[in-house]
Amino acid sequence: MNDPRIGFFDRLSADWDHSEQDPRQTVARLEELSHLLRLEPGLDVLEVGCGTGQLTGWLAAKVAPGRVTALDFSEGMLAQAQAKGIDANFQSCDVCRDRLPSQSADLVFCFHSFPHFRDLDAAMANLAGALRPSGRLIVMHLASRAEINAFHDNVGGEVAGDHLPDERRWNELLAGAGLCQTAWIDRDGLFFLEAEIGDR
Numbered sequence: 211m212n213d214p215r216i217g218f219f220d221r222l223s224a225d226w227d228h229s230e231q232d233p234r235q236t237v238a239r240l241e242e243l244s245h246l247l248r249l250e251p252g253l254d255v256l257e258v259g260c261g262t263g264q265l266t267g268w269l270a271a272k273v274a275p276g277r278v279t280a281l282d283f284s285e286g287m288l289a290q291a292q293a294k295g296i297d298a299n300f301q302s303c304d305v306c307r308d309r310l311p312s313q314s315a316d317l318v319f320c321f322h323s324f325p326h327f328r329d330l331d332a333a334m335a336n337l338a339g340a341l342r343p344s345g346r347l348i349v350m351h352l353a354s355r356a357e358i359n360a361f362h363d364n365v366g367g368e369v370a371g372d373h374l375p376d377e378r379r380w381n382e383l384l385a386g387a388g389l390c391q392t393a394w395i396d397r398d399g400l401f402f403l404e405a406e407i408g409d410r
């Protein structure tokens with residue numbers, strides 16, 4: 211499957227940190243919201259859709275000696291991230307296609323990435339399978355669901371229609387992957403969903 215979003219993000223990659231999203235503001239906002247993430251030394255984190263690694267170094271410092279494995283399917287984005295010398299494992303991966311290592315992560319973190327996964331059912335099953343039994347999935351945006359969906363429609367092209375699901379669809383996705391929702395925030399400037407493994 212040649213996802214047209216790969217070319218879209220490849221084209222944006224060189225300018226991402228300069229004109230799309232300010233890395234200092236991203237880290238500062240995450241620091242303010244870090245109580246939600248409950249990051250602790252020793253956690254192994256899978257960051258899915260890491261882009262240029264704006265948060266990867268911050269995450270790595272929070273969880274060391276745990277490790278961050280940072281995944282993306284845009285080689286352009288990955289090249290930008292890898293050039294930063296961050297102490298993390300960067301890997302090329304299409305989360306809708308490439309099987310993630312089973313039960314390898316204490317936290318699977320999707321920051322500003324989930325709506326772009328072209329097959330949400332396949333991605334969710336893959337993300338859930340990567341969680342250790344006590345692991346957590348977090349999907350997070352520095353905008354509400356409505357703000358994100360309107361923004362992607364406004365950008366148009368390859369990402370028009372890349373929406374965060376509504377509550378009914380989230381329930382379906384999580385249940386289908388054997389996950390239970392443990393937190394939900396949807397307000398101006400923040401979308402935060404956390405889920406854990408239910409009975410499976």
Ligand SMILES: C[S@@+](CC[C@H](N)C(=O)[O-])C[C@H]1O[C@@H](n2cnc3c(N)ncnc32)[C@H](O)[C@@H]1O
Binds near residue numbers: 215261283287306
């Ligand atoms: C909006 S960018 C956000 C990047 C980064 N998290 C940030 O906040 O700067 C979304 C990222 O998700 C990646 N992505 C989209 N679909 C993907 C997929 N199926 N597998 C892996 N990465 C994907 C894109 O290549 C892009 O780097």
